Amino acid sequence: MTSIKGKITIGQRNRLQYIILGLLNQQPQTGYDLAKAFENEIGEFWQAQHSQIYPMLKRLEAAGEITHEDTVAGEKLAKKQYTLTPTGREKLVAWVSQPSPELTPNKDEFILKLYFIKKADDPRIQPMLREQYQLHQAQLQHLQQRRETVFADRATIDQAYGHYLILDHAIERETHYVEWLAQYLKK
Amino acid sequence: MTSIKGKITIGQRNRLQYIILGLLNQQPQTGYDLAKAFENEIGEFWQAQHSQIYPMLKRLEAAGEITHEDTVAGEKLAKKQYTLTPTGREKLVAWVSQPSPELTPNKDEFILKLYFIKKADDPRIQPMLREQYQLHQAQLQHLQQRRETVFADRATIDQAYGHYLILDHAIERETHYVEWLAQYLKK
DNA sequence: AGCAAACATGTAATTAATTACATGTTTTAA
DNA sequence: TTAAAACATGTAATTAATTACATGTTTGCT
Known part of the structure; x- marks a missing residue:
């Protein structure tokens, strides 16, 4: 969701953004690491593919909620370590503190x-x-x-x-x- | 998914179609009735809004899996009673009999x-x-x-x-x- | 030395799902 | 009687999510 005047915002209901902020708050990491987290530790409660994660990281960075540092592993394997900004941390805290009054839709x-x-x-x-x-x-x-x-x-x-x-x-x-x-x- | 030569098919993974076939197999009913079923009896295990149901009914009818009969309630309230065709029933039976080997992704x-x-x-x-x-x-x-x-x-x-x-x-x-x-x- | 698996990042195309727009009828309760 | 809720059907716009396309590096094993 790109709102008025070019300022980047993301719909409040989009949960993926908050989950990524939460994961980055635990420790700075790459998109690849995040994708693994969605397969392992939090995979029982949320799922996202890398094709959804990388664009979201860009949006969050454009919104000033995360930043990244370029690093190189080995000779030339490029990595991006993403970190929360104070704005991002605020947004995360606000989400966590906010009530969750809807029952999650289950599918079986x-x-x-x-x-x-x-x-x-x-x-x-x-x-x-x-x-x-x-x-x-x-x-x-x-x-x-x-x-x-x-x-x-x-x-x-x-x-x-x-x-x-x-x-x-x-x-x-x-x-x-x-x-x-x-x-x-x-x- | 509209495939080659104009023949209407719907992706095999699209579950909504089967659920609608299943509901219509229990008894012929309208889109409105189906929407209520997704809020009540099966609402704990699948959800769909009327805006998803009505287009799906059209696709299923175009694919020859259901048909409808126009009726009028009261003076002029138009209803469409949808019924399974033999093709539709076959497809339903095939889906039910088919194994469900994936764990449903849960979100919480x-x-x-x-x-x-x-x-x-x-x-x-x-x-x-x-x-x-x-x-x-x-x-x-x-x-x-x-x-x-x-x-x-x-x-x-x-x-x-x-x-x-x-x-x-x-x-x-x-x-x-x-x-x-x-x-x-x-x- | 060579090959497969895992690491790493991205975009494009498609499908599924939600939310909003749009209109009209019938029933029920105040 | 009249207003709200429920009945009834649709489409448009947007967002979320999946699948497919695309490329290159590093590690670990044989």
Whole structure:
């Protein structure tokens, strides 16, 4: 959103900008690093591809909320380390402090497929449940393993409490999804 | 997606089309009715506005997957009752039978805000948790009440098993979200 | 030495989704 | 009776997100 008089602003509802500010607040990093964060630590709660990240970094920089420093890795691999400006930090704080009064819209294709089958004894249901069970069970194990390796001791938890929180939440969510599926699975 | 030679097709990944086919398979209905379904029975698992629904109905009709009948309510209120064609039903069945091997991307702005706060004792955390607790508690009560009114007896559950399933799943999800919040709430 | 995977950055094209614009009818409650 | 809410259908404009295109470097393995 480019508003009047060439001043760059971005719609208040665009969450990606705030998430990028939040990540950069944790530590200055490159677009590539941000893209990895969307696949790993925060991937359970937001997703963005590099094709969305790089343009957003430019917009945030044009808006004066972040700056970058050019560095070179090895002989000539160019990197851009982005950092929050005071303006950017203010904007981040304002977003975090602002209430989040809407329920996040959830989408779940699988549940809708079940819904459309309707008949409780349709022979397709059990194989579908088994497939989903395996999928979510695998994901759960993956998350649990990450918790074990990343948060081996209490000290690490306190140091990166936010990270611990979201991983815990993701594990809880996945655990209950698996339990819900199991409940309808015939042994 | 309009492909070669003017034949209308829609990208295979576009889920909205299948969901509309699924809803029309349950019973012929209008675009307006579909929009309400996205706010009520399936609103916990997919969302679409009427501005997305009406164009999709036209595309599905052009593709020969649905047809409509013009009716008039009262004196002159025009309605279009849409119905699945055999082609449409085939496509629906194919989609339902097809595996759903991807984990649905979840987004949760609130959890990310917590993540960005990081410090376990930040004074902003408790009010934020309370706000979310109230929001999700209210939603949970709303869902539970719907289950009570819609599925008063066993017979109704069997008759609309799919509907019961997704409502049950939505209630479970909300219950555990509320429990997770409560766990971090100081009394 | 050579090859694949990971690192690193960008743009273009397309599709999905939201928000706003636009119009008219019927029902319900004050 | 009259005003608001719900019924009903559409399009336009914008924004968000995905997929595809495009290029080059560095690391790690065989």
